[in-house]
Amino acid sequence: MINMRRMAKRSEPYVFGAIVLLCLLIQVQSKQFFTGNNLVDLARSMIVPALFSIGAMMVIVSGGIDVSFPAIASLAMYATDRILLNVNYSGNVMLAYAMAAGFGLAMGAVNALLIGVLRLPTLVVTLGTSSLFTGIMQGALAASESPVPPSILAHGKEKLFTATNTQLGLTSDMPSQILILLGALLLVFLLLRYTMLGRGIYAIGGDEAAARRAGFNVVGVKVFIYCFVGAMAGVTGMVRASMMMNAHPTNLLGMEMTVIAAVVLGGTRVTGGLGTLTGTMLGVALMIILSNSLILIGIPTYWTRVFTGAVIIIGTGVTAWQAGGSGRRLASSGTGL
Amino acid sequence: MKKGLVKLLALLLVLAVATPLVAQVGKSSKPSKDWKIALVPKDSTNAWFVRMEVGVKQYAKDTGLNAFQKGPAKTDAAMQAQVIQDLIAQGVDAICVVPVDPAALEPVLGEALKKGIVVVTHEASFQENTMYDIEAFNNADYGAFIMDNLAKAMGQKGLYTTMVGHVTNASHNEWADGGVAHQKATYPGMTLLAAEPRVESEDNLEKAYERAKELFKKYPNLKGIMGTSSKDAPGVARAIEEMGLKGKVFVSGTGLPNENKTFLKDGTLAAATLWDPKDAGYALCSLATKILKGEPIADGLNLKLKGYESMHFAPGSKKVLLGSGWIVIDKKNVDSFGF
Known part of the structure; x- marks a missing residue:
């Protein structure tokens, strides 16, 4: 177990190295990377994908795959927004987050029931529920872009501080929603590191039968994961709506691929059992820096997809090669697990 | 059962192919006060088309003609075809449509044309079964x-x-x-x-x-x-x-x-x-009326509405009419639209 985690850790320096190289390239090309406002812009862009990636990482570590979180986030956010608008809500924004988390939890429970209790394949289930939740939003709720209640609007305008770029005099605001990301990271870190539940997530991803024999409640752990990830997705949907000061029903859809790519890039093993929060955050950072710097590097729009694809292939390739390499070393040295 | 269904489908297909472009004239013999002009939007609950209805009502008020809007409750091609079917059964004289899916409406619009109903469309430059299609601009x-x-x-x-x-x-x-x-x-x-x-x-x-x-x-x-x-x-x-x-x-x-x-x-x-959907709605009704009156529709058509005063056929087309119906929204008029 400990050896496995150490092994996963070994792919992190490579991702970190890739980030450093990319940052230097951007700095050389634009002279704008290491400026206060650019760093704030990047941190801001990371909030939503990073929140999603925490949940996606937990699911992948447990041996599953979830593609329904953008649909859960969208429906939870949109339903909350519409209800609050209907009652002319003007109270605390915490209620909005709690409601979105509640809706997300309910939708996550559907996944949990199908995957944990009925033992259906995760990809098939989440593809299905993703379509189901999107359908409810577009059919039953007839979703279209809508404004947000005044308290969420005010929350969206809150900023922790403003960074100024001394060269160009440009300013960028750090949104207060970054605190939610930091809170979620701390919570999940403690959960994975110090609780039996957290150990169980790694254990069932490593070998489900062995985990069961070791005394883990496999169904319970799975039900927990999908409910928790659903609730987190709901909160993330509300984070996005408040940051954009607008409830857009479809604007998160399609994000699952970027997020899963970032998680895998960060060294989480797709077959489960391995993965760290540090690696995941590095993976997200690499993807976000990349997608927010192509203009800074000076790559014309027509070539951005080629460049992005190349970085993902090289990045995951190095990670996979590294994992394979350590496996070989491990085998030849005969230490085993 | 299955064979019957196939036959029915085949029949529909034959009808759909056989009916287009009948009677491009459209002049009505009824007095104008008896005309019924219906506009069918994509979705009657969408803010865009709620705005379009304002134009239709304005037209009815300005001219005293019986022009109205009737559309499906959601953006659904099958529901829209049903609405048109009902209008044909009610014996309307002109149908103006903003199709959800132009191809899906070909059979029902073909049927309308065959019954001598005036059909005009908007945002459907490739529609076969229509007399004219209005586009707000080039x-x-x-x-x-x-x-x-x-x-x-x-x-x-x-x-x-x-x-x-x-x-x-x-x-x-x-x-x-x-x-x-x-x-x-x-x-x-x-x-x-x-x-x-x-x-x-x-x-x-x-x-x-x-x-x-x-x-x-x-x-x-x-x-x-x-x-x-x-x-x-x-x-x-x-x-x-x-x-x-x-x-x-x-x-x-x-x-x-x-x-x-x-x-x-x-x-x-x-x-x-x-472009303002209200103006598009008004222009559609105005065009339908011109056809009902038997007035010629030629290049340079004037629908007596800003942006639609001098409409030209799209290059190579005898059906698609282009206007210059765009508008500027600024500080002063932003509150006057309601969408």
Whole structure:
């Protein structure tokens, strides 16, 4: 177990190295990377994908795959927004987050029931529920872009501080929603590191039968994961709506691929059992820096997809090669697990 | 059972193929007070078409004719066909349609034409079973119009670039091309940013905002962005506001009034451009009436409405009529639209 985690850790320096190289390239090309406002812009862009990636990482570590979180986030956010608008809500924004988390939890429970209790394949289930939740939003709720209640609007305008770029005099605001990301990271870190539940997530991803024999409640752990990830997705949907000061029903859809790519890039093993929060955050950072710097590097729009694809292939390739390499070393040295 | 279904489908198919282009005349022998003119929108609950109905009601009031709007409760091609079927059964004299899916409506519109009902469409330039199709504008001209707004805000000089939803989106790129061509011909003081002549917003407010921030960091001399997707202008405006570039950098583009209200009012966004569904609704009814009266429909058609005073056939078409029905939304009129 400990050896496995150490092994996963070994792919992190490579991702970190890739980030450093990319940052230097951007700095050389634009002279704008290491400026206060650019760093704030990047941190801001990371909030939503990073929140999603925490949940996606937990699911992948447990041996599953979830593609329904953008649909859960969208429906939870949109339903909350519409209800609050209907009652002319003007109270605390915490209620909005709690409601979105509640809706997300309910939708996550559907996944949990199908995957944990009925033992259906995760990809098939989440593809299905993703379509189901999107359908409810577009059919039953007839979703279209809508404004947000005044308290969420005010929350969206809150900023922790403003960074100024001394060269160009440009300013960028750090949104207060970054605190939610930091809170979620701390919570999940403690959960994975110090609780039996957290150990169980790694254990069932490593070998489900062995985990069961070791005394883990496999169904319970799975039900927990999908409910928790659903609730987190709901909160993330509300984070996005408040940051954009607008409830857009479809604007998160399609994000699952970027997020899963970032998680895998960060060294989480797709077959489960391995993965760290540090690696995941590095993976997200690499993807976000990349997608927010192509203009800074000076790559014309027509070539951005080629460049992005190349970085993902090289990045995951190095990670996979590294994992394979350590496996070989491990085998030849005969230490085993 | 199954065979019967196949036969029925085959029959429908034959009908659909056999019926188009019957009786292009359409002149009604009834007195005009008995005419019933129906407009079928894509979706009667959508704000865009709620606005269109205002135009239809206005037309009925102005002319005293019986013009009304009746549409499906949601954007659904099958439901829309049903609504048209019902209207045919009620014996309306003219049907104006904004099709959800032009191909899906061919059979039912063919049936209407066969029964001598006047059929006109909007936003359906490839519709077979229609007498005429009205388009609010020519794409290149609309792009030139967005460029005029940007040039005005920039004082006709400086570096600019264009933003589209996707580089593969036909109309956005036609608008952007039209805008760039117009700039080259009319505003020699302006230059297109050669390194990034076209940026993608992915029709996404967040992306438009992020791309704009990058552009302003990388190209400090950039003075303007011409947006095309309805998400471009509000996204760029947010970036301008946050980065403290108000009054130094400008944006123009397509935009819905409600979405841009804040930026128009505080001056971050000089003007958003749009075509008004109310005018399109009015123009459709007006065209249907002309056909019912038996008036000739020729190039240069005047529907007596701003933007639709001199309509021209699209190149190579005898059905598609282009207007210049765009409007500017600014600080002063943004509250008057209701959508």
